[in-house]
Amino acid sequence: MDVTARWPARPVLLCTTTGTAVAVVNTLLDWPIGTAQRCIAIALAVASGLLLGTLPRWPLVAVGAEAVVVVVTTWFSPFTNAAALLFLLVALGVLGHRARWPVTLAGAVATYAALVVQASFGSDIxxxxxxxxxxxxLPVVAGRYLAGLQRARRVAEERAAEAEARHRAETHAARLAERARLARDLHDIIAHHVGAMTLRASVGTLALDNDGDPAVARAALVDVATAGRQALDELRSVLAVLRDPDAVDAGEGSALVTDPEATLVDAIDRLRRAGMPVTSEVDPRLADTSLLVRTTVVRVVQEALTNVLKHTGPGTETTVGVTVSGTGAVRAVIENAPPSGPGPMPLPASGQGLDGMRQRVAVLGGTLTAAPTSRSGWRVEANLPGKGQA
Structure with missing residues (x-):
């Protein structure tokens, strides 16, 4: 604890003035002899009072000086040193309050020595x-006790401030995480459905422009309308979460995919309707995993198939495989062959697809790789750990 900290000027001046006045009055009332001795006693009394002014900056010096004054007044005027003794005990209490134990112990030794000297001279004490x-x-214990109370109050205030800051940081982090999750969901919804809608609309346009089968154009438009309705439904779910964040089960992550299996089948069927042959094999044990795992698998497959829609043309062979091990570990592989014809109408890249998939998988302690294959195709593989493997 800093023993050199300054007190406000007014309390110091008041303490010094009051102490000096008390000491002088005590001397005038108790000194029984001549004028010269009375003047010396008054000077000692004034000195003991003024020494209180050193307490704020040098409490140990004040204790030592007051102890010397007590000893001198005991030798010179043993009946007039009550005020000096009082000031010594006050100074010791202030020292105990503000200084560390070694400094306080030194002041206590000086005080005890002064008291022993005073008692040995046969004073009124x-x-x-x-x-x-x-x-x-007694003053040491009182000072240390008050210091302990002040420290406890400061610690409590600091802990309250830290708890408040931690709460604000956690709240901010939770909001950022929720925004990132919603951004991923919005990307998945818009990229997948709009990508399918664009491709099917292109098929319908080509069918009409080239005097093709109107049934093909009609089927394409029906798919566009279906995908649009599904996109609207899922966007409404996102808006519901934005209006009521508490509706999301934090323990299950995204609550937007309430039926992952149906969503997975729909994503594969949409690619097939777009003219791309898809071979899929999904382990039935996937249904035994948690909703969060199934949702993550569905979103990864959706994003990978959306990329196939974006970057390859009709007729591109694609395989989807989802396997579950005995420990519950899930492995999802989406691989497409190189394009077999002209590419589709180019779609703007969001720059969030692969990053979003990696983030989803990383939340569960898994890994995701995406790289070209030896046949100039593309392969996406996600591995999610089972129980006790994360």
């Missing part, structure tokens, strides 16, 4: 050594 020890310990 005649007490055994044990009593003098108690007189010395």
């Amino acid at each position: 005649d007490a055994p050594l044990l009593t003098l020890l108690g007189m010395t310990a």
Whole structure:
């Protein structure tokens, strides 16, 4: 604890003035002899009062000086040193309050020595050594106790401030995480459905422009309308979460995919309707995994198939495989062959697809790789750990 900290000027001045006045009055009332001795006693009294002014900056010096004044007044005027003794005990209490234990112990030794000297000179205070020890310990204990209360209050205030700051940080982090999750969901919804709608609309346009089968154009438009309705439904789910964040089960992550299996089948069927042969094999044990795992698998497959829609043309062979091990580990592989014809109408890249998939998989402690194959195709593989493997 800093023993050199300054007190406000007014309390210091008040303490010094009051102490000096009390000491002088005590001397004038108790000194029984001539004028010269009275002047010396008054000077000592003034000195003991003024020494209180050193307490804010040098409490140990104040204790030592007050102890010297007590000893001198005991030798010179044993009947007028009550005020000096009081100031010594006050100074010791302030030292105990503000200084560390070694400094406080030094002040207590000086005080005890002064009390022993005073008792030995046969002053009006005649007490055994044990009593003098108690007189010395009392201001020390009081000062340390008050210091402990102040420290406890500061610690409580600091902890409250830290808890508040931690709460704000956690709230902010939770909001950022929710925004990132919603951004991924919006990307998945828009990229998948709009990609399918664009491709099917292109098929319908080509069918009409080239005097093709109107049934093909009609089927394409029906698919566009279906995909649009599904996109609207899922966007409404996102808006519902934005209006009521508490509706999301935090323990299950995204609550937007309530039927992952149906969503997975729909994503594969949409690619097939777009003219791309898809071979899929999904382990039935996937249904035994948690909703969060199934949702993650569905979103990864959706995004990978959306990329196939974006970057390859009709007739591109694609395989989807989802396997579950005995420990519950899930492996999802989406691989497409190189384009077999002209590419589709180019779609703007969001720059969030692969990053979004990696983030989803990383939440579960899994890994995701995406790289070209030896046949100039593309392969996406996600591995999610089972129980006890994360």
